[in-house]
Amino acid sequence: MPSSLSTTSYALLGLLVFDQETTDGGMTGYELKQRADNTLRFYWASPAMSQIYTELERLDRHGYVAATEVEDGKRTTRRFAITDAGRDALGEWLRTSASEFPQLKHPIALRLMLGSLMGRGEVRAMLDDYLDQLADRRRDLAAVRELLGDRNDVRFPAHVADWGLAYYDSEAEIVERLRKEID
Amino acid sequence: MPSSLSTTSYALLGLLVFDQETTDGGMTGYELKQRADNTLRFYWASPAMSQIYTELERLDRHGYVAATEVEDGKRTTRRFAITDAGRDALGEWLRTSASEFPQLKHPIALRLMLGSLMGRGEVRAMLDDYLDQLADRRRDLAAVRELLGDRNDVRFPAHVADWGLAYYDSEAEIVERLRKEID
DNA sequence: ACAGCCATGTAACTCGTTACATGATTAC
DNA sequence: GTAATCATGTAACGAGTTACATGGCTGT
Numbered sequence: 526m527p528s529s530l531s532t533t534s535y536a537l538l539g540l541l542v543f544d545q546e547t548t549d550g551g552m553t554g555y556e557l558k559q560r561a562d563n564t565l566r567f568y569w570a571s572p573a574m575s576q577i578y579t580e581l582e583r584l585d586r587h588g589y590v591a592a593t594e595v596e597d598g599k600r601t602t603r604r605f606a607i608t609d610a611g612r613d614a615l616g617e618w619l620r621t622s623a624s625e626f627p628q629l630k631h632p633i634a635l636r637l638m639l640g641s642l643m644g645r646g647e648v649r650a651m652l653d654d655y656l657d658q659l660a661d662r663r664r665d666l667a668a669v670r671e672l673l674g675d676r677n678d679v680r681f682p683a684h685v686a687d688w689g690l691a692y693y694d695s696e697a698e699i700v701e702r703l704r705k706e707i708d
Numbered sequence: 709m710p711s712s713l714s715t716t717s718y719a720l721l722g723l724l725v726f727d728q729e730t731t732d733g734g735m736t737g738y739e740l741k742q743r744a745d746n747t748l749r750f751y752w753a754s755p756a757m758s759q760i761y762t763e764l765e766r767l768d769r770h771g772y773v774a775a776t777e778v779e780d781g782k783r784t785t786r787r788f789a790i791t792d793a794g795r796d797a798l799g800e801w802l803r804t805s806a807s808e809f810p811q812l813k814h815p816i817a818l819r820l821m822l823g824s825l826m827g828r829g830e831v832r833a834m835l836d837d838y839l840d841q842l843a844d845r846r847r848d849l850a851a852v853r854e855l856l857g858d859r860n861d862v863r864f865p866a867h868v869a870d871w872g873l874a875y876y877d878s879e880a881e882i883v884e885r886l887r888k889e890i891d
Numbered sequence: 892a893c894a895g896c897c898a899t900g901t902a903a904c905t906c907g908t909t910a911c912a913t914g915a916t917t918a919c
Numbered sequence: 920g921t922a923a924t925c926a927t928g929t930a931a932c933g934a935g936t937t938a939c940a941t942g943g944c945t946g947t
Contacts, residue, residue, distance in 0.1 A: 531934070532815065539822045555898050568817035573936060578900060600943050602898065616825050624815045624834060626841050631810040632715065634751035634871060639722045640864035642799050651807060658809050681823035684890070688817060688882055695878035699871055707867070714906070738926050756908055761928060783915050785926065897944070905936075916925070 541607040551606030734789030
């Protein structure tokens with residue numbers, strides 16, 4: 526019964542590792558989505574809500590998470606916590622499966638390839654617009670990095686955030702240089 | 709009938725723009741796949757052969773490419789060339805549709821986030837391995853860049869290749885720094 | 892009261908992949 | 920002759936999205 530999970534599935538399971546087990550055990554699907562928006566989004570993908578619930582269901586079937594129904598006023602919410610089996614599976618995955626090379630889908634680069642079909646001004650506008658978006662992203666990630674501080678339990682997520690920040694900086698630099706070359 | 713095409717579809721159409729119209733008109737699906745492996749692969753994705761043929765079929769239905777059957781010894785191969793309508797559609801797409809922000813799927817960063825579940829040596833090995841892969845990639849892309857030279861018709865693809873090379877260099881630098889910090 | 896957030900799910904669909912099938916041509 | 924490459928397609932499947940549907944809770 527390997528019945529391997531997708532990388533996204535392991536990624537979500539991984540987010541549950543950093544759950545600081547509050548009074549109730551675990552996180553809701555909604556909370557997990559928020560965490561994904563704050564972390565996974567920057568170097569993987571933040572799955573749609575519907576997929577979060579689907580994956581949690583799947584992880585539950587594998588016994589990698591434990592669900593508890595919590596009475597919350599009039600409604601009942603489900604909270605999910607990673608199990609020991611889940612932690613084992615995650616460690617096994619990290620240790621035995623090969624790391625794929627990163628996959629980049631870069632619409633700006635793609636369009637730049639076709640720069641000869643655009644006017645000079647259009648190319649410049651596209652790159653400027655990209656620089657703006659890049660700055661927005663960087664701000665978002667910097668805010669997340671701030672939250673992590675230097676707490677030891679999130680030392681690795683902090684490393685990843687630093688990586689992301691350095692990447693955004695380098696990307697902005699490259700695009701600015703490119704912009705000048707094209708003029 | 710807008711019946712918008714996917715970005716991948718436009719990307720393939722874009723590759724046909726650089727077809728230096730030889731004796732026969734256009735490229736075979738097989739040749740297009742090779743070109744995608746040399747270009748698209750680095751900043752988008754190189755579709756599977758089966759998808760190439762599917763997309764060419766679709767582009768043909770839209771009138772964006774023209775197919776010609778060519779007798780090639782005992783077999784008949786189909787060659788595809790971009791049409792004027794195709795060039796128009798591509799320009800329209802470049803001018804009117806918004807550019808999405810790049811999407812990065814980075815398994816190494818994802819795994820690094822879970823570094824606390826791995827041994828120090830395992831993390832280091834993972835990063836070293838990534839640096840090797842990165843160097844391989846860079847070599848491949850540098851070879852492609854070489855081919856482009858300074859020909860004016862491929863000025864923009866060359867810009868994109870330069871962008872990629874700078875990205876790989878920056879990424880290697882960041883990972884090396886990270887490696888030291890983790891030790 | 893009304894908006895905005897919290898919370899959970901199902902159904903239909905798209906995009907793209909792998910597996911399967913087939914066969915000609917070319918280089919050793 | 921036989922392996923690698925050229926060449927073309929179909930079928931089944933998987934991963935993930937958007938649209939749809941529902942309803943409670945919270946702040947103003």
